[in-house]
Amino acid sequence: MSEVQYRQDLVRYARSLFERGYSSGGAGNISLKLPDGHILATPTNSSFGDLDADELSKVTMTGELVSGHKASKEVLMHLAMYRQRPACGGIVHLHSPWLTALSCLPDLDYENALPAITPYYVMRVGKLPVVPYIRPGSPEIAVHVERLSKEHNSILLANHGPIISGKNIREAVFNAEELEETAKLYFVLKPYGMKTLTNENIDELNTLFNMK
Ligand SMILES: O=C(CO)COP(=O)(O)O
Numbered sequence: 001m002s003e004v005q006y007r008q009d010l011v012r013y014a015r016s017l018f019e020r021g022y023s024s025g026g027a028g029n030i031s032l033k034l035p036d037g038h039i040l041a042t043p044t045n046s047s048f049g050d051l052d053a054d055e056l057s058k059v060t061m062t063g064e065l066v067s068g069h070k071a072s073k074e075v076l077m078h079l080a081m082y083r084q085r086p087a088c089g090g091i092v093h094l095h096s097p098w099l100t101a102l103s104c105l106p107d108l109d110y111e112n113a114l115p116a117i118t119p120y121y122v123m124r125v126g127k128l129p130v131v132p133y134i135r136p137g138s139p140e141i142a143v144h145v146e147r148l149s150k151e152h153n154s155i156l157l158a159n160h161g162p163i164i165s166g167k168n169i170r171e172a173v174f175n176a177e178e179l180e181e182t183a184k185l186y187f188v189l190k191p192y193g194m195k196t197l198t199n200e201n202i203d204e205l206n207t208l209f210n211m212k
């Protein structure tokens with residue numbers, strides 16, 4: 001696949017997320033790993049709805065701009081995740097409504113914000129640890145993300161939103177969609193209580209269908 005195709009992919013997935021309400025205004029950022037080892041990211045303050053493939057920010061693994069517009073203020077957080085997850089090829093950070101609502105709950109379990117309520121959540125994400133609130137763009141977020149990324153492909157930033165990875169941009173977007181749906185189900189079910197999968201159920205899924 002050529003770099004032009006990677007650029008087109010990023011623009012296409014971003015627009016799809018924008019059109020389905022996963023991102024509004026200039027919120028969120030997306031990146032992918034290019035075959036040359038550099039990272040292609042959304043420029044700071046850009047909208048997922050109207051990205052220009054030629055203006056995307058190309059940065060080195062240490063964050064120096066190679067070409068394009070100034071990168072997202074969260075690029076250090078993305079780089080921290082790529083460093084800890086060598087098989088990761090794409091990352092999505094969103095302010096999607098259900099996950100952001102979840103990130104604001106007073107009684108969040110910081111070890112795992114979402115219980116195992118459905119098989120696809122277990123297969124694609126499994127656990128969702130939480131980083132305490134830190135202002136957007138702070139390099140301190142990257143320190144927490146670096147610490148948690150080895151074990152987790154998705155992390156929730158308190159009072160902010162999720163950062164979700166995958167082996168490529170397509171898988172990262174699929175993981176994001178699954179996670180957002182799971183957060184929505186969690187809120188729908190919360191007044192009624194919910195039955196979660198057992199450890200045996202989880203082990204079976206992880207043995208047969210681990211997509212993380
Ligand atoms: O979501 C965001 C900050 O957390 C958006 O920031 P950028 O526009 O710099 O990517």
Ligand SMILES: [Zn+2]
Binds near residue numbers: 027094
């Ligand atoms: Zn953000």
